[in-house]
Amino acid sequence: AAGVIQSPRHLIKEKRETATLKCYPIPRHDTVYWYQQGPGQDPQFLISFYEKMQSDKGSIPDRFSAQQFSDYHSELNMSSLELGDSALYFCASSPGQGAIYEQYFGPGTRLTVT
Amino acid sequence: QKEVEQNSGPLSVPEGAIASLNCTYSDRGSQSFFWYRQYSGKSPELIMFIYSNGDKEDGRFTAQLNKASQYVSLLIRDSQPSDSATYLCAVNGNNAGNMLTFGGGTRLMVKP
Numbered sequence: 755a756a757g758v759i760q761s762p763r764h765l766i767k768e769k770r771e772t773a774t775l776k777c778y779p780i781p782r783h784d785t786v787y788w789y790q791q792g793p794g795q796d797p798q799f800l801i802s803f804y805e806k807m808q809s810d811k812g813s814i815p816d817r818f819s820a821q822q823f824s825d826y827h828s829e830l831n832m833s834s835l836e837l838g839d840s841a842l843y844f845c846a847s848s849p850g851q852g853a854i855y856e857q858y859f860g861p862g863t864r865l866t867v868t
Numbered sequence: 869q870k871e872v873e874q875n876s877g878p879l880s881v882p883e884g885a886i887a888s889l890n891c892t893y894s895d896r897g898s899q900s901f902f903w904y905r906q907y908s909g910k911s912p913e914l915i916m917f918i919y920s921n922g923d924k925e926d927g928r929f930t931a932q933l934n935k936a937s938q939y940v941s942l943l944i945r946d947s948q949p950s951d952s953a954t955y956l957c958a959v960n961g962n963n964a965g966n967m968l969t970f971g972g973g974t975r976l977m978v979k980p
Binding site for chain 1: 899900902904909910911912913914917919956960966967968969970971972973
């Protein structure tokens, strides 16, 4: 079965640079979530989109922005990168917006800021 | 108090035994509950989800939900060494965007 696709899988950036992470949800999934997982920590919710509209916002820094496009893929844009942004970034998708829908996670993008 | 709490472990069980993982949550409005398995450096893999009180079984896995006591558990029967991983409890609370809040995870070790 098709899964969530994320690119790139690994990314190395320097402080103050910008990064763009991409997420392609499972086909026919219209809801996308972004999570950040630091070393030894839980995934932390950043932001979500439903039908191309932002539906919820978590602990996402103002330096980050995201959007969902007409084909439902999503991009997370990160500017003025800091060392503390080094983490695994997961995208998840679900077939609808509602508590009964399960979220399937992609393989993640490992971002290293040096 | 964390919104979702798990014992960090490690929980060590012998191969073939039943592993019991527990999770408590604080928001009574929480609507659905998920168990994810995560191997080190990999993404969370959905194992079970439940939103009605009682038990839900899928193969070797059983999820149990008690909303009155605000806990959810995962039983793994006939544990295998390949089940060794961190198990994350995630709660979809009473929020518009259906964000998941995770517990700290329980590390399970199944010894041959």
